[in-house]
Amino acid sequence: MKIRRFSAAAFAAALLIPGVAACDDNGTGAAGASGSPTASGGITPSGTPGTGSIAPSGTPAGDAKQALLNSTNAIRDGNFRFTMSGAGSTAEGQVHEPSQSAEMRMTIGDPSSDLMMKLALIHYKPDSWVKLELGGKAAGSVPGLRQLNLGKYQHLDQTRIKGNRALGFDFDRLDPAGSAVLTQGITEVRQTGDGTYAGTLDVSKAAEAGSLDPALITALGAQAKSVPFTARVDPQGRLSELVLQVPAAGQNAAQQVRIAYTDYGNATAAQKPPADQVVEAPPEFYNLFN
Numbered sequence: 260m261k262i263r264r265f266s267a268a269a270f271a272a273a274l275l276i277p278g279v280a281a282c283d284d285n286g287t288g289a290a291g292a293s294g295s296p297t298a299s300g301g302i303t304p305s306g307t308p309g310t311g312s313i314a315p316s317g318t319p320a321g322d323a324k325q326a327l328l329n330s331t332n333a334i335r336d337g338n339f340r341f342t343m344s345g346a347g348s349t350a351e352g353q354v355h356e357p358s359q360s361a362e363m364r365m366t367i368g369d370p371s372s373d374l375m376m377k378l379a380l381i382h383y384k385p386d387s388w389v390k391l392e393l394g395g396k397a398a399g400s401v402p403g404l405r406q407l408n409l410g411k412y413q414h415l416d417q418t419r420i421k422g423n424r425a426l427g428f429d430f431d432r433l434d435p436a437g438s439a440v441l442t443q444g445i446t447e448v449r450q451t452g453d454g455t456y457a458g459t460l461d462v463s464k465a466a467e468a469g470s471l472d473p474a475l476i477t478a479l480g481a482q483a484k485s486v487p488f489t490a491r492v493d494p495q496g497r498l499s500e501l502v503l504q505v506p507a508a509g510q511n512a513a514q515q516v517r518i519a520y521t522d523y524g525n526a527t528a529a530q531k532p533p534a535d536q537v538v539e540a541p542p543e544f545y546n547l548f549n
Contacts, residue, residue, distance in 0.1 A: 323448045323456055327490055330498035337433040338526045345516035353526040354433050359384035360529035361428050370394055381529050382428040388412040388532050412532040413540035426548055436518045437468025438501055454492045459485045478509040497523055
């Protein structure tokens with residue numbers, strides 16, 4: 260197994276880095292569910308209703324798309340909690356723009372994988388801290404492992420992570436999953452119930468969203484233009500769940516990517532780590548992500 264660095268992916272995109280979460284004996288990516296996973300309210304798209312056509316529920320397709328586009332507006336307020344899952348990996352956290360702070364926790368793989376990585380990130384502008392845990396069967400191949408698994412928060416030099424979406428946080432782009440970018444790519448949609456939708460979207464231009472690895476989008480080829488999805492909005496019309504059914508591509512198995520939002524307007528400021536639990540990040544840490 261080749262231990263790759265993480266600079267190519269945003270924090271959320273690390274969920275779907277091929278070959279990192281788990282590899283078989285041949286080095287083939289084995290992360291993600293096999294077969295054809297189905298989201299709750301799974302769909303089988305039929306036809307391609309255009310703007311103004313009538314969806315089976317009686318709601319014009321154009322209205323359904325606009326409802327989903329509008330559902331991401333509240334995310335821009337920067338006060339929410341979120342979860343993401345895909346390819347055997349999970350992420351959760353909160354964004355609190357009023358205090359210019361955010362917290363994120365991510366796990367890629369598990370102890371039985373070739374490489375397991377856990378990250379706990381705290382951003383409190385202008386500072387950032389990360390607690391890193393590396394494990395798995397091939398963890399010993401990671402250079403400087405002892406300097407990385409410190410069991411403490413490592414304070415990050417902002418000049419060394421600027422522009423690195425795997426470590427930094429841009430308070431001008433408040434959504435780690437980039438749902439607004441994803442919904443812009445809707446190519447077909449219908450309302451399936453009260454606050455529920457289904458359809459397809461084009462992810463070929465969604466690399467900047469952060470929830471899909473650009474390498475995976477490239478591997479999908481033409482399939483990237485019609486990825487099935489389901490969505491749910493809360494009673495206020497705010498996006499509460501977006502589920503993508505990503506088809507198999509290259510060495511990547513078919514997988515389900517789920518993004519969820521809760522507690523709009525009720526998130527809290529991040530808590531800075533105690534001083535006695537903080538050390539400066541060593542060079543080995545930056546080498547892993549740059």
